[in-house]
Amino acid sequence: MESQTFTQWLDTFLDEKKLPNKQFNIDYAGDLHFFNSEQIIDLVRKSSPREQSQFKSIIVKIDFLNGDVNHFLEHLAKGYIACHY
Numbered sequence: 001m002e003s004q005t006f007t008q009w010l011d012t013f014l015d016e017k018k019l020p021n022k023q024f025n026i027d028y029a030g031d032l033h034f035f036n037s038e039q040i041i042d043l044v045r046k047s048s049p050r051e052q053s054q055f056k057s058i059i060v061k062i063d064f065l066n067g068d069v070n071h072f073l074e075h076l077a078k079g080y081i082a083c084h085y
Contacts, residue, residue, distance in 0.1 A: 006052040007045055013059065014041070022070045028081045035077040037070055043080065 026033045044055050
């Protein structure tokens with residue numbers, strides 16, 4: 001998936017769903033880290049085309065099942081913290 005196409009799809013999805021910006025407080029190794037959904041979405045936009053394709057597939061499944069995409073974004077935030085701190 002081309003990055004620009006993914007970004008357009010993601011922006012359209014977010015506009016249509018009116019996804020609220022949520023604050024995630026993540027405790028990792030005794031330190032508290034603060035992320036919000038907009039920061040994670042920005043990281044997703046900058047990911048590789050392969051990763052973007054996987055993100056899209058997961059987000060579409062979550063949406064189809066009427067799930068909360070912010071739960072997935074929080075999961076991504078936890079993974080990011082674990083890899084970078």
